[in-house]
Amino acid sequence: MSGIPSGTPSGSPSERFIVGVDIGGTNLVVGAVPVDGGAAQAVRTRPTEPHRGGRFVVGRVARMVEKVIDEVSEAHGVGREAFLGLGIGSPGPLDRDTGTVIETPNLGWQNFPLRDLLSTEVGLPATLDNDANCATYGEWWQGAGRGVSTLAGVTIGTGVGGGLVIDGRIFHGASDVAGEIGHMTINFEGRRCRCGNYGCLEAYVSGPNIAARAVEGIDLNPDSILPDLVGGELDRITAATVYEAAVRGDAYADEVLSETAKILGAGIANLINLVNPEVVVVAGGVTKAGEHLLRPLRAAVRKRAFRSAVDVCRILPAELDATAGVVGAAGVFRSSLADGPARARRPLDDASSVP
Ligand SMILES: [Zn+2]
Incomplete structure (x- = not known):
């Protein structure tokens, strides 16, 4: 099982990706994962700097996502339509239905509508799940627990x-x-x-x-x-x-x-x-x-x-080490595609409507 291909050949129209976002108290990690499975690509890590506030963190993640999309687009000769959405993993507790971080002492967020803010900023549908769940799911999908x-x-x-x-x-x-x-x-x-x-x-x-x-x-x-x-x-x-x-x-x-x-x-x-x-x-x-x-x-x-x-x-x-959260968050988004649109919300038309 170790030879899982990281995608179809370069430039293939069937090549599609999900961007995984792992939000930690210390670092933000973002990378693109082929929808059919494989290692995270174009992985970027930046400090979270939670003291600068939730909006700052969302802005920083959005810029990281854009860079990941640019890099993978260029490497594989694909356009933006090859990126299906964002899977976000965050410390909780969370409300997955509303995509809200209820409270997280590490980041100082309370009732923070993380999923929709990021989804709107990037212009892609998104899912939100707990960071530890995402890391576990990543190991199940592409790591030590494959199969x-x-x-x-x-x-x-x-x-x-x-x-x-x-x-x-x-x-x-x-x-x-x-x-x-x-x-x-x-x-x-x-x-x-x-x-x-x-x-x-x-x-x-x-x-x-x-x-x-x-x-x-x-x-x-x-x-x-x-x-x-x-x-x-x-x-x-x-x-x-x-x-x-x-x-x-x-x-x-x-x-x-x-x-x-x-x-x-x-x-x-x-x-x-x-x-x-x-x-x-x-x-x-x-x-x-x-x-x-x-x-x-x-x-x-x-x-x-x-x-x-x-x-x-x-x-x-x-096996996945620092990218388990990214791979798993992308996997959560991927499974939402199979489940229908209930978990993956479309970006809002107007970000200002979010409190
Ligand atoms: Zn305890």
């Missing part, structure tokens, strides 16, 4: 995001909350989480929480090289510092990592028993630890989840 029917995605970075693809479709639940794997309670009287709950998976295995757990135990481990790696400034320890120390043979850092794998393994075992997926894709910065993390993680899962569920489930690192 399977049911897949769960866990993205470990600053937070822990997740998504579910069930029978080839994103599972949204009754109010678009489904897939919040990072906020499953893993220890009912455990660490405080950003969401206000105690003992969430994220409160243990997100990058900052891996670092925090390492710092908390450092006094009891005077032989650890972790302080040396940050010139003694413990608040500079990150999850990456912990891996680096583990790779260099630091026993304490290795213990923090194997504890992380056990906790994450408990979370993924819950997920496997609940959803019975064929693939769990693990994505995000933390996966740079590679087999250091995945091997003990698979062992922890095998200990906890039902054997008949574990036996059919592969736990794989993500």
Whole structure:
């Protein structure tokens, strides 16, 4: 399955694209994806600079989209009619029906009509879905989960995001909350989480929480090289510092990592028993630890989840890396074409009618 063509030959009239937009708290990523599948092309990344306001971000994304369209048009000898629409992924919670971002602390948006503003600015129909759902869907459509029917995605970075693809479709639940794997309670009287709950998976295995757990135990481990790696400034320890120390043979850092794998393994075992997926894709910065993390993680899962569920489930690192969100957002738009126009809204005639 690795040789999926990235499009039909140059200049073919059947060559059509969807532009994927991945809006993050730090970066905006935009690229064009062939409607029949393939890698993201002409991918551009720019800082989000959310403090400059939602309208600024929309304007910046619109200019990125235009540049992507120009570049792909030139490379493939196609006109603007080859671009069918925009798939947008954004942090949520969202209202997918109205295309509105209800609230997102990272970006400071409230009831922000992102989909229609961007659609109008670019002059193409658009869809909006949650960024973690899009990343999971991207891995299902063109990444590590190609060809399977049911897949769960866990993205470990600053937070822990997740998504579910069930029978080839994103599972949204009754109010678009489904897939919040990072906020499953893993220890009912455990660490405080950003969401206000105690003992969430994220409160243990997100990058900052891996670092925090390492710092908390450092006094009891005077032989650890972790302080040396940050010139003694413990608040500079990150999850990456912990891996680096583990790779260099630091026993304490290795213990923090194997504890992380056990906790994450408990979370993924819950997920496997609940959803019975064929693939769990693990994505995000933390996966740079590679087999250091995945091997003990698979062992922890095998200990906890039902054997008949574990036996059919592969736990794989993500393949698309930084473009999963772009590919998945484009995939969401693509699936809206099959579903009819309900989700993909035409651009408004008059942008000023949007509050
Ligand atoms: Zn939480």
